[in-house]
Amino acid sequence: MTLPAGDAEAPEPTTAERALSLLDTASSLTVRALGEQHDLDTPISVHGSRLRLWAPLDAPLTSAAARATGGLAVVLDVTDVAPVAVRDRIRARLTLAGRLHLAHLADNGLGVHLRVDVAHAVLATPYGTGALTAADLALAAPDPLARHEAALLTHFADEHPDALTVLTRLLDPALLARHPEVRPFALDRHGLVLRLDHPDGHRDVRLVFPQPARDTEDFGHRMHELLTAAEYGLPTRHR
Template identity: 85%
Template sequence: MSAPSGHTSHPTTGDPEVPEPTTADRVHSLLSATSSLTVRALGEHHDLETPVSVHGSRLRLCVPLDAPLTSAAAGATDGLAVVLDVTDVSPVAVRDRIRARLTLAGRLHLAHLADDGLSVHLRVDIAHAVLATPYGTGALTADDLLLAVPDPLARHEAALLTHLADDHADALELLTRLLDPALLAGHPDVRPLALDRHGLVLRLDHPTGHRDVRLVFPEPACDTEDFGHRMHALLSAAEHGLPVHRS
């Protein structure tokens, strides 16, 4: 890892055995965790506050019955061409807080009336997607999304990261023992940036820029309880000077 600069550095490695989520996995995780998105249709932008249900390359949205998007979908016999925009913002306050921007293109269909009688479910059949991050851009097809493995921590990531940042500064300090000492020159501010079943990403914030470093769990986490065990394993390795995969 080189010296800090004004841009982020990709937490990646040349070791093919170090596991990371695929681009399709990241897309599924982002969609399953988001509660807001923008739908572009018929030359207009519709900002929605709604959970997203993900099933392969199909999404399910819930919108008010009287929403303009509902009427537009109802009037489109073969589905309405739409573009969806989702922004992934770090739940922990860091420099350059946007972690990714996701754009999806597909067709929107009216599904069915919701149980409350005041809203409807809309189905989006995704044709292709583009995920742009500070580390690069990846394009996906519907078939790629069908192969994605949903991350069991995605819906809990924000709560876990903010808890780590707000209540466990001592743990973050201990984790820095696992890093290359050269990265700690200048005493950067260390904040948790992201996590998934495979590991934890730390943001090292220097006055002149920042670096992201990924610490890999010894085994993937299956749920939040497993995540606690994996974190204890990393902390134990840091305390006893044991090696871990990092990138």
């Protein structure tokens, strides 16, 4: 079937929600302070505009934070990489500016917990850039599927290629005229994003769930609804 033109008002996470989802799932980041760059392999604990990190006790960043009065001015860089192998896998880059403070010694005595009070942030994607204030972050929350996205996408790509083929029936046939490789690229509570990859470029298309998914179990129901729509030629919102 042929769908109507893409829905410009199709729901998707806000810029603040995207930023917090990225932070909530990151396992590493770069901290820039005092003209130096520090790469940390650490999960990030997100509390609105306040972040908590872990750093080794003997790390230069720890020493710099201990010497700083009123907090150390820092810039954090976090990159969002698609979990499924595609060309141009970087989905977003998040830059946050704020002040870093020593919080407390880690329980194992080998590191310290650091607190970052974010003043402002910028989220850059291939489709645009959005500026965020501390208030924007404080009022938002990570997407409920963010921590499960990588596992869900890789499982879908590896174990259900037949279902992926069925979902392409929801797309405008013109998008498939050049026989692109179709891969699951992103997902959130509002829908699934497919990457259509051509030899000379790509296009990302969002398939919108009939209603937002509240958790992973609900996500299964929403995917079933999309597949049913594809099987029976029912109209579905997309962008």
